[in-house]
Amino acid sequence: MKVLVTGGAGYIGSHTLKALRNEDIETLTFDNLSTGHEWALLGSKLFVGDLSDFESINKAILYFKPDAVMHFAASIQVGESVLNPLLYYTNNLKNTINLLNAMVKNNIEKVVFSSSAAVYGTPHNNNPVQEMCTNSPINPYGQTKLMTEKILSDMANAKQIKYIALRYFNAAGADKDIEIGQAYKFATHLITRALKTAKGEFEKLEIYGTDYPTPDGTCIRDYIHVGDLALAHVLSLKALFNNIKNEVFNVGYGNGYSVKEVISKVKKVTNIDFNVCSAPRREGDPPFLVADSSKIKQMLGWQPKYNDLEYIINTAWEWEKKLSKIQ
Ligand code: UDP
Numbered sequence: 001m002k003v004l005v006t007g008g009a010g011y012i013g014s015h016t017l018k019a020l021r022n023e024d025i026e027t028l029t030f031d032n033l034s035t036g037h038e039w040a041l042l043g044s045k046l047f048v049g050d051l052s053d054f055e056s057i058n059k060a061i062l063y064f065k066p067d068a069v070m071h072f073a074a075s076i077q078v079g080e081s082v083l084n085p086l087l088y089y090t091n092n093l094k095n096t097i098n099l100l101n102a103m104v105k106n107n108i109e110k111v112v113f114s115s116s117a118a119v120y121g122t123p124h125n126n127n128p129v130q131e132m133c134t135n136s137p138i139n140p141y142g143q144t145k146l147m148t149e150k151i152l153s154d155m156a157n158a159k160q161i162k163y164i165a166l167r168y169f170n171a172a173g174a175d176k177d178i179e180i181g182q183a184y185k186f187a188t189h190l191i192t193r194a195l196k197t198a199k200g201e202f203e204k205l206e207i208y209g210t211d212y213p214t215p216d217g218t219c220i221r222d223y224i225h226v227g228d229l230a231l232a233h234v235l236s237l238k239a240l241f242n243n244i245k246n247e248v249f250n251v252g253y254g255n256g257y258s259v260k261e262v263i264s265k266v267k268k269v270t271n272i273d274f275n276v277c278s279a280p281r282r283e284g285d286p287p288f289l290v291a292d293s294s295k296i297k298q299m300l301g302w303q304p305k306y307n308d309l310e311y312i313i314n315t316a317w318e319w320e321k322k323l324s325k326i327q
Contacts, residue, residue: 002026003237004066004108006051006099007073008044009036011182012114012171012229016070017044018180019230025237028064030057031073039326040180051095058102068110068237069103071096074144077188078118078284081141092144100151104160110240112233115149115165115248117222117289118142126214126256128222128292131167131248139284149248162245164236169222169252169291171229173312174319181226181319183327190259191223191313194266195320197274205274207259209281214288218259222252222290225306225315235300244299252291253307262309269313 003020007013008029013036020027021044029041032050047063049056051073074092075081081088103111121136123129137143148165155161172191174181182192197205210217232251239245257265267273296302306312 001068002028002064002066003068003070004028004030004061004064005070005072006030007036007071009033009038009040009046010072011184012168012226013070013072014040014180015175015226016072016230016233018042018175019234023234028060028066030060035184037183040183042179051098052090054098054102057099058105061102061106061108066108068112068240069099069108070112070233070237071099072114074114076141078139078141079188079282081139082283085140088140088144092141093147096148097151100155100161109160109162111152111161111163112236112240113148113152113163113165115167116142116145117167117169117250117252117291119146119149119167120286120289122286123288126220126288128254128290129250130292131250131295138286141284153246156246162240164240164245165248166229166232166236167248167250168229169224169250169289171226172223172316173225173227173306174315176227176315178315178318178322181316181323183323190262191266191316194263195270195313195317198266198270198272199320199324203275205263205276206279207263207276208279208285210278212287214258216258216260219285220256220258220288220290222254222256223262223309223312224252224304225312228304228306231305232296232300232302235302239300247299249296249300250291250293251296251302252293253304254291254293255307255309256288256290257309265309265313269310269317
């Protein structure tokens with residue numbers, strides 16, 4: 001089987017590439033290397049191109065003739081999307097339409113799409129969210145993910161495509177062999193920033209909002225190890241070839257940790273007591289976002305292996321230390 005992977009040089013894409021290779025699935029990464037890294041491919045094939053250029057993605061598809069596509073390439077920072085919405089509507093929506101047009105033109109039907117828990121906006125209560133919960137994103141990033149899901153659904157109705165959309169909760173951690181991990185130049189995600197603060201790259205870690213309606217006043221999230229996300233992609237791909245199609249799945253553990261709890265764990269794992277301070281709320285952040293993932297467990301048999309915040313942080317820390325030597 002051959003899979004074209006957009007954004008395969010990025011964080012979740014590269015971990016999924018590794019998981020696909022372990023299943024002997026042939027891949028071609030399509031990536032503009034704007035935030036991803038060639039070393040993250042661990043030697044697998046790369047086509048350097050940009051999804052803003054229809055001819056480029058069309059050429060990659062004509063050359064590789066994939067049986068399916070995994071679409072990771074996107075801009076992913078909630079805060080940035082609030083400040084620069086057009087960047088998000090262009091990268092995540094317009095460019096995805098180029099990809100979908102190229103797929104239709106070349107009769108490629110199957111796609112696994114990287115969606116996000118951001119599609120839920122602010123859930124009505126502090127219970128794990130199910131896929132059928134009302135969708136009203138509170139930031140442009142979440143809007144682009146929800147709009148893409150709607151496009152996929154409309155195309156599926158028109159019998160042009162078969163899709164599975166995975167709504168990721170907070171991806172974190174690094175490959176169990178510490179060969180790859182998160183390596184953005186401008187890290188914004190909590191665990192990565194906390195680890196970089198422990199390493200001394202930042203003077204202090206800011207907590208964005210300490211007056212949320214949660215037990216300790218800080219936001220609660222469901223942190224999921226990137227290896228379990230990669231597994232969800234492999235299962236989704238196989239499902240598309242077994243007549244499971246046009247489904248949306250949450251991918252998280254169902255455990256919520258507050259920002260303060262995550263920081264304590266990072267201090268414990270690293271054994272470094274770094275500076276932390278309160279800062280204003282970041283726009284676009286819901287107070288509580290935790291997954292109910294029973295659907296993917298039931299329908300795809302997804303069984304997470306790394307459901308342990310300490311393990312997640314530990315792999316990310318090992319990776320951070322290695323990254324200091326690479327960069
Ligand atoms: N956060 C924080 N300080 C940071 C980075 C993040 O307080 O330096 C908070 C952020 O406001 C959110 C949570 O940590 O409540 C998780 O944010 P992250 O950016 O990791 O992921 P998101 O939930 O936005 O996808």
